[in-house]
Amino acid sequence: MSVTDEPVWQIELFHQWQAVDPSVVKNIQNGLDILLPAGASFACTTNDRLVENILVELGASRVNTLNYFRLEKQDVPALTGAYPPNGLVFEIHDYVPEVYYKAFADLMTVCMNDIVREDPWELFKESEEGLAGKISQFKASGTYMLVGMLLTPSTELVGLSIILVHQGDTIATQLLTGIAPPYRGKGWATFLKDSLTREALYRYDWVDALETNCYEANKAIIHLNLEMGYQWRETKFQYMGRLG
Numbered sequence: 001m002s003v004t005d006e007p008v009w010q011i012e013l014f015h016q017w018q019a020v021d022p023s024v025v026k027n028i029q030n031g032l033d034i035l036l037p038a039g040a041s042f043a044c045t046t047n048d049r050l051v052e053n054i055l056v057e058l059g060a061s062r063v064n065t066l067n068y069f070r071l072e073k074q075d076v077p078a079l080t081g082a083y084p085p086n087g088l089v090f091e092i093h094d095y096v097p098e099v100y101y102k103a104f105a106d107l108m109t110v111c112m113n114d115i116v117r118e119d120p121w122e123l124f125k126e127s128e129e130g131l132a133g134k135i136s137q138f139k140a141s142g143t144y145m146l147v148g149m150l151l152t153p154s155t156e157l158v159g160l161s162i163i164l165v166h167q168g169d170t171i172a173t174q175l176l177t178g179i180a181p182p183y184r185g186k187g188w189a190t191f192l193k194d195s196l197t198r199e200a201l202y203r204y205d206w207v208d209a210l211e212t213n214c215y216e217a218n219k220a221i222i223h224l225n226l227e228m229g230y231q232w233r234e235t236k237f238q239y240m241g242r243l244g
């Protein structure tokens with residue numbers, strides 16, 4: 001087997017479907033002769049036929065379809081039709097303010113578990129400590145984090161959206177946008193994501209585009225992305241399995 005620095009594909013190891021420390025993410029050149037511990041769960045997202053065949057041989061099943069989108073700066077529509085939330089407060093912050101760590105982690109947990117997807121396998125849990133750890137890693141590595149928050153007048157967090165820009169990148173990453181269940185269907189996700197995008201492009205003027213991905217089953221967010229000017233780029237398939 002010849003080894004190069006360029007990974008062809010990646011396997012992520014999981015313990016009870018929680019991703020294990022990123023240091024165990026394997027970059028694999030030729031697939032099968034790496035050592036994965038017996039019983040390990042694994043996941044891989046790919047659209048390479050060869051890799052898909054190897055994954056099936058390893059006993060993995062295709063569990064989700066993911067769509068990748070990009071929004072070029074010049075394609076942001078002049079007007080998206082998004083309107084400001086009636087009676088809610090909208091705030092934008094660099095990084096999550098410490099006082100909101102718990103509320104933010106709790107709303108992330110609700111929204112991540114509510115993401116419409118084809119498989120029911122991943123149970124997500126964010127914690128105050130976990131969020132604090134991620135934020136200090138972002139700060140240490142020079143990653144910018146812009147968060148949009150919707151709050152009730154009594155400062156209950158009911159909406160969030162996250163954009164990251166890694167050190168040296170000219171492409172920003174749009175991560176989770178989530179609205180608390182009782183507040184959905186009122187156009188506030190559209191308002192939140194659209195407003196945060198415009199602010200990110202204004203603040204980080206070296207950024208040329210934003211990228212995001214979502215499950216094909218999540219029709220609401222696909223609709224919203226297209227409305228915001230995102231263009232579909234590619235589709236990949238997520239495989240999951242457990243080594244015998």
Ligand SMILES: CC(C)(COP(=O)(O)OP(=O)(O)OC[C@H]1O[C@@H](n2cnc3c(N)ncnc32)[C@H](O)[C@@H]1OP(=O)(O)O)[C@@H](O)C(=O)NCCC(=O)NCCS
Nearest residue numbers: 114115176177178179184185186187188189190219220223
């Ligand atoms: C997805 C989510 C953020 C949407 O929040 P929301 O406040 O209800 O969204 P909005 O009211 O702004 O509207 C979303 C748009 O999707 C449309 N939509 C909703 N369900 C749809 C469906 N099944 N098919 C097509 N479009 C749909 C709505 O009609 C609306 O479009 P419109 O403004 O043109 O009418 C919310 O359901 C949520 O938090 N889900 C869990 C987390 C998640 O999935 N986040 C996205 C992945 S990052």
